[in-house]
Amino acid sequence: MNTIAEHIADFLKEYPPFDNLTFQELSEIASNIHVLNLEKNAILFQINDVLHDSFYVVASGTINLSTIADAEETILNKCHEGDVFGLRPFFAKNNYMMTAKAREESIIYAIPIAVFRPFVANNSNVLNFLLESFAVNSRHTKDTVSGSKQISDTGFYVDQQTEMQYIQSLSYNNSPLTADQNSIVKDVAQLMTNAMVDNVVVTEKKHPIGIVTEADLSSKIATGRYPITETIDKIMSSPVVTVIENVSLAEAQLLMLKHNVSHLCVTKDGTSKSVVKGIISEHDLIVAQASNPGVLIKEIKRAQLAKDLKQIRDRLSDLIQNSIQKNVPLSHITNIAGEINLAIIRRAVELSILDLGSPPARFAWLSTGSQGRKEQLLLTDQDSILIFEDVAPEKYRDVKDYFLRLAKRTSSILEKVGYSYCPNGHMGSNMLWCKSLTDWTKQYNSWMNTPGENSNDLSSIFFDYEIVFGEPKIEEALENVIFKNATNNTLFFDFLGNDALRKNSPLSFFKKLILEEEGPHKGKFDIKTRALMPLIDSARLLILSSNIKGIKNTYLRFKQLAITDSKNAEIYLSCAEAFLTLSKFRTIEGLKNDDSGEYVNIKEFSKIDREKLKNALQPMKDLEELIKSKFQLTQFS
Amino acid sequence: MLDWLKNINKEHPEFWKNYLTKFDSKPNRFVVLSTETSGLNPDKDVILSVGAFAIVEDAIIIKDSFESVLLQYQFLQDHQLSNDFIIDSKMKKLTEPEAIESLIDFIGNAVLVGHHINFNIEMLNEALERLDCGRLRNEALDVDMMYRKHKDITDKEFTLDDLCEIYKIPKSDRPSTSENAYRIALLFLKLKSRLGIK
Numbered sequence: 001m002n003t004i005a006e007h008i009a010d011f012l013k014e015y016p017p018f019d020n021l022t023f024q025e026l027s028e029i030a031s032n033i034h035v036l037n038l039e040k041n042a043i044l045f046q047i048n049d050v051l052h053d054s055f056y057v058v059a060s061g062t063i064n065l066s067t068i069a070d071a072e073e074t075i076l077n078k079c080h081e082g083d084v085f086g087l088r089p090f091f092a093k094n095n096y097m098m099t100a101k102a103r104e105e106s107i108i109y110a111i112p113i114a115v116f117r118p119f120v121a122n123n124s125n126v127l128n129f130l131l132e133s134f135a136v137n138s139r140h141t142k143d144t145v146s147g148s149k150q151i152s153d154t155g156f157y158v159d160q161q162t163e164m165q166y167i168q169s170l171s172y173n174n175s176p177l178t179a180d181q182n183s184i185v186k187d188v189a190q191l192m193t194n195a196m197v198d199n200v201v202v203t204e205k206k207h208p209i210g211i212v213t214e215a216d217l218s219s220k221i222a223t224g225r226y227p228i229t230e231t232i233d234k235i236m237s238s239p240v241v242t243v244i245e246n247v248s249l250a251e252a253q254l255l256m257l258k259h260n261v262s263h264l265c266v267t268k269d270g271t272s273k274s275v276v277k278g279i280i281s282e283h284d285l286i287v288a289q290a291s292n293p294g295v296l297i298k299e300i301k302r303a304q305l306a307k308d309l310k311q312i313r314d315r316l317s318d319l320i321q322n323s324i325q326k327n328v329p330l331s332h333i334t335n336i337a338g339e340i341n342l343a344i345i346r347r348a349v350e351l352s353i354l355d356l357g358s359p360p361a362r363f364a365w366l367s368t369g370s371q372g373r374k375e376q377l378l379l380t381d382q383d384s385i386l387i388f389e390d391v392a393p394e395k396y397r398d399v400k401d402y403f404l405r406l407a408k409r410t411s412s413i414l415e416k417v418g419y420s421y422c423p424n425g426h427m428g429s430n431m432l433w434c435k436s437l438t439d440w441t442k443q444y445n446s447w448m449n450t451p452g453e454n455s456n457d458l459s460s461i462f463f464d465y466e467i468v469f470g471e472p473k474i475e476e477a478l479e480n481v482i483f484k485n486a487t488n489n490t491l492f493f494d495f496l497g498n499d500a501l502r503k504n505s506p507l508s509f510f511k512k513l514i515l516e517e518e519g520p521h522k523g524k525f526d527i528k529t530r531a532l533m534p535l536i537d538s539a540r541l542l543i544l545s546s547n548i549k550g551i552k553n554t555y556l557r558f559k560q561l562a563i564t565d566s567k568n569a570e571i572y573l574s575c576a577e578a579f580l581t582l583s584k585f586r587t588i589e590g591l592k593n594d595d596s597g598e599y600v601n602i603k604e605f606s607k608i609d610r611e612k613l614k615n616a617l618q619p620m621k622d623l624e625e626l627i628k629s630k631f632q633l634t635q636f637s
Numbered sequence: 638m639l640d641w642l643k644n645i646n647k648e649h650p651e652f653w654k655n656y657l658t659k660f661d662s663k664p665n666r667f668v669v670l671s672t673e674t675s676g677l678n679p680d681k682d683v684i685l686s687v688g689a690f691a692i693v694e695d696a697i698i699i700k701d702s703f704e705s706v707l708l709q710y711q712f713l714q715d716h717q718l719s720n721d722f723i724i725d726s727k728m729k730k731l732t733e734p735e736a737i738e739s740l741i742d743f744i745g746n747a748v749l750v751g752h753h754i755n756f757n758i759e760m761l762n763e764a765l766e767r768l769d770c771g772r773l774r775n776e777a778l779d780v781d782m783m784y785r786k787h788k789d790i791t792d793k794e795f796t797l798d799d800l801c802e803i804y805k806i807p808k809s810d811r812p813s814t815s816e817n818a819y820r821i822a823l824l825f826l827k828l829k830s831r832l833g834i835k
Contacts, residue, residue, distance in 0.1 A: 002702050003728065003815040004690070035697035037826035060807075105805075107823065110696065 005031040008109065011059065015082035017129035025119060034110040035059070038102035044086070046099040051089040054110035058083050061106025065098050074325060078103065078594065087134045089113050090120070103593075172266065174278035178203045179212075181233040185221060188212065188232050199263050199279060202236045206275045208265045210236030215262070237261075244270030245277055252280055300343040304351070306416035309344050313379070313417050316340050320377055321591045330580045330587075331555055338374030342468060344417060345371070345384075345410075349469040352409035359406065360399050363388035364467055364474035365428060372464035373536070373552050375583065378590035378597050382411060382419040383461055386428035387474050390436050403434050426461060437474060441481050448485040451495035460499060463540055466552055479549060486544050490631070493545050497631040500537035501624055506530040506617045513602060513614065524599035527589070531582045531617060535575060538623050545631075554579050571626055574619040581616040585609075652738045653770040659746040660774055666701075667692040667778075668747040669825060671818035672757050675712065679759040683712045686728065687740055688815035690822045691747065695829070697822045703743040704815045705729045705736045728815070737764050749777040750825050752797045752817075780821055783828040800824055 009026035012018040018026060034054065038044060038061070045052060047067065056063075063079040076098060079085045088096055090113060120127050177200040179188045192200055192214075202210040212232060220226050220235040241259045243252065245266055255264055266278040296312055296319070303309045316337060323333045349365050369383030370376040386407050391399050407428035415421055428434050435443070447462070463482065467475040486492065506525075508514050513525050525531075539557040542565075551560050558576035562569040590597025602610060670689045676682035684707055691701035706726045713720045723730065731739065740761075751757050754777045762772045781795050784803075797817060801808065806823050809816045 002699070002704050003688075003811075003813055004702070004819045005699050007809070007811075007816075007819075008699065031700050033699045035699065035823070035826075036695060037823060037830065039827075039830045042830070105827070 002031065005033075008033055011082075012057065012109075015057070015084075017084070017126040020123055020125040020129075021119060029111060029115055029119070032112055032115040034112075036108045036110055038063075038106045038108060040102055040105050042102045044100040044102070044108065045096050046101075047097060048095045050095055051093070052086065052110075053089065053114065054086075054112050055084065055089060055116070056086045056100070057109045057111065058085070059107040059109050061108075062103040063106055063108070064101050064103045066101065067098050075321070075592075084130075084133060087130055090117075090130060091134055172278050172280040172284045173197070174266070176201050176265075176276060176279040178206075178276060179232055180204075181209060181231065181236075183232045184228075185217075185226070185230050185232055185235060186228040189217060189221075189228070199281065200232075201240065201265055201276050201279060202232055202238075203276060208240045208242060208267060208272050208276050209233075210238030211240045211263055211265060211279075212236045213263060239272060240265045242267045242270060242272050243280070244268075247280070249285065253285055256282065256285070296340055297343045300340070300347050303347055306348075306351075306413045309347060309413070309417045312340075313344060317379075317591065320587065324584065324588060324591075330584050334375055334377060334553070334555075334583070337377050338371070341371055341376050342367070342374075342466070345382075345414065345468045348410045348413040348417070349406070351413060352406050355409060356402065356406055359388075360395070360402055361388050361391050362471040362474070363403060364470035364472070365407075365410070366465040366475065366478075367468050368426065368465045369422075369461040370464075372461070372466045373554055374466065375536075375554060377583070377587045378595075379418045379420075380596045381422045382414050383422050383426045384411075384428045384433075384468075385426075385440075385462070385465070386434040387437055387440050387478065388435075389471070389474065390438050396436070400434065400436075404429065404431065407434050437477060440478060444478070444481050445485060448482070448489060448492045451492050460496065460537055460540060463544065464552060482544070483547060483549060487547065493541060493631050496537070496541045496544070497627055500534055500541055501627065506620070507614070511614070513610075513617075515602065516599065521599040523601075523603070525602050525613075526598060527582060527586050527600045528596075528598040531620070532579070532586065534620055535579050535582070535623070538627055539575075539579075541627065541631075568626055571619060571622045575623055578616040578619050581612060585613060649770055650738075650768060652741055653765075653768075656741050656745070657771075657774070662746065664746045664748050664776070665693070666745075666747045667750050667825070668744050668775075669697075669750045669818050669822040670744075670754065670757055671751060671814050671821055672760060673814045674760055675709070675716070675718070677756070679756070679763050682760070683707070683709050683733070684736075684760050684764060685709060685722075686726070686814040687736065688813065688818035689740070689743060690818050692750070692822060692825065695826060697819070697826070702815070702818075703740060704818075705731045705739070707736050708732045726813075728813075733764060734768055737761070737768060741765075741770075744773075744775060747775060749773075749775045750780065750821065751777070752780050752800075752821050752824075754779045778825070780824045780828060783825075783832060787828060787832055797821065797824075 005027055008030035009023060012026050012030065013021070013023065018029075021029075036044075044056065044063070058079050058081055060081055063083075063085060064075050065077045065079065065085060066075045077085075079100075086096075086100060120130060177191060177195050177197055179191065179200050179202055181202050181204055183202075188200055192198070199211055199213040201208050202212060210233065212235060216235050216237055221228060226235055240263075241255060241261050242265045243255060245268070247255075247264070247266070252264060256262065262282045264280040265272075265276060266280060268274040268277055296315060299312055300309065303312065320333055320337055323336075324330070345365075345367060353359065364387045366372065366385050366387065367383065368385055370380055371383065384407075386403055388399060388403050411421065411427050411429040421427065426433060444462075465475070465478070506514060514530065516522050516524050516526055536554050539554045539561070542561055543551060543557045546561065546564055548557075548560055548564065551557050555576050558572045558579065562572035562576070565572070585600055586597040588597075589600040600613075602613075605613065668689050668691055670687070672684050672688075673686045674682050674684050686706045687704065689703040691698045693701070706723055706728045708723060708730055710720060712718075749758065758773055758775075758777060765772065780797075780800060784795060784800055785791065785793070795803075797820065798808070801820055801824065804824060804827050806820050809820075
């Protein structure tokens, strides 16, 4: 027993499944460990490698687990400190089904299977954890698109989600109950009861000729129309609707609707003249749909704890990642993600109200910044403001106090979900941004009529807002204030215009991308400030000046501008496209690194992607010219 | 200068003969070695504790390790030093001859790795001489040298803490010889892959 083994045992006991073992046992395991160092991008094992005689625990760094399907790498999971992976040798004999690659330089503990196996056998908690971690999700084993088996291998792998139903295949009962056509109803019913299923396929030489479901039993037997001694073929529904294996969710749904049945029989070649392979019930469809956005929103509404919301937000990340990989249009993804984020924030406010009691006055909780524009795909910081209706002066203090507490609570819930606090304090929990409607009106008046004087406070994010919770009239009132002030307010537009153009240009004189020259992100491209922000700011400026209400999304703003200002339609449309392309780059980068994706690593881009990125930056020059001429930026420049 | 003549008729101890035979084959493992000494003079100072880990095929083998506190009562008494740390330590306690013998057995023909390894080797050689043995024959690698070679730095030396900082190896809250050996081992793995040493 040496000192280092003791340290390792100390480390392990913090994490499942090792927390189920005694220190003595852990020390024994630890002294048999091999410590590996993986350089960035080093591969520990890959698909079809022969199984190692150890499984692995991440001591530091990050390991990405991925599969490759259709020449595309799909990340199944990221393993962080303390995560267990590579469990395949415990349960299977065939080769690895995934690739483990170091995302960054990592130190890995390799625990020999032979050493660990006795502990698994003697401790059901450990076994359960490993099984859960390894759990094969049968739905994905039949995933027709990827063609390969995907096996979730580690603890925190949530179901692969996708709202693309037509590629979603089903898991169904593939050992259905069958009965010969001459069986007696009573026997068959007993069989169904024993097997706890609601249907039985009636076969003749293994070919399906009909199906008996609980509905048949209740309508034909329980009503007394047939005695229970009848043969089964008298009461079966026939013919049975048959489908081939690997049927997709959408297809199954259509067939059930078309034939008005609740079960589909899977046969070898899809006709009733071949061997029965399985049975798909309506319940299977429901299960398969459990991971679509609608279900997520429902779950959010029921969530009681920040922890539950966090788990749902994690699933949203998976959903986004998968949708991007499946090439779902980004505008579509942002819509869905926006709705889900909205629901999460709304639930956070609700939970806070449940805690604090009902509010003493009407109020509105507005999301500002990216969530206000419904463009939040990644976990960025939270920006929000809180407006409450005017109350009698003597009550003002109490009311404000309540709302501040409410906002603090909500922010802290959101922080637990994964939205970090706004570094500039642009949150409803800040004294400054939790005010009565009159105060807010004054605030906007002063911002818009005397911009620059108090410019410290003025952040353009306050002009993108969306109501999350509370009284819609308050939001309307605010909008009216803004648009009233905006009319013919050259000074204000000047200010915004300069603000939008002040951002550093993304391309150098020689049309090269300008990369960060120093700091921790050296050599990376700051896609947020150099590319996205100018587009977002310009869109906001143009839409405010055109007096168009109700359009919050940058993409839609450009689209709308193309309609209203048709003379410059081409510029706007290319900006709209550029915005989508750039957002996509940012999202992919952010998902890859689990951060806000602000800095993209150009070096990891393929040549085509790099060109794409550069092309997306082209329209910005035109847009800049357009803004300069439109607003004759002079006062501030 | 005539040391070798003095020794020529002396019979080496059994473990040393055994050690020498191991060099008939090529080394297949590395041994990371770290010692704590009473000072920096190989002639006068002694080894107080030793920690060592084996590295085989780019993996630190936790089991294949050696650690010991040396019972240098004589030395400590002569220099009026406290021997509390010996009592406090949970490591195995051996007298110098025992410790050196088992360490030599443990090292075998492995390539030695350490931080300022030559000093460690010198200290061991002195101890070996006291046991009527020859000098260590192992090849040796120094992580400081490796780092400087990797970065092409010639005018500066790096302490173990410097190197650990550079490669983000966390400091232990319980520093010990073994702990140092383990950190050197991690450093070595990182440098090894960067330098492409097989």
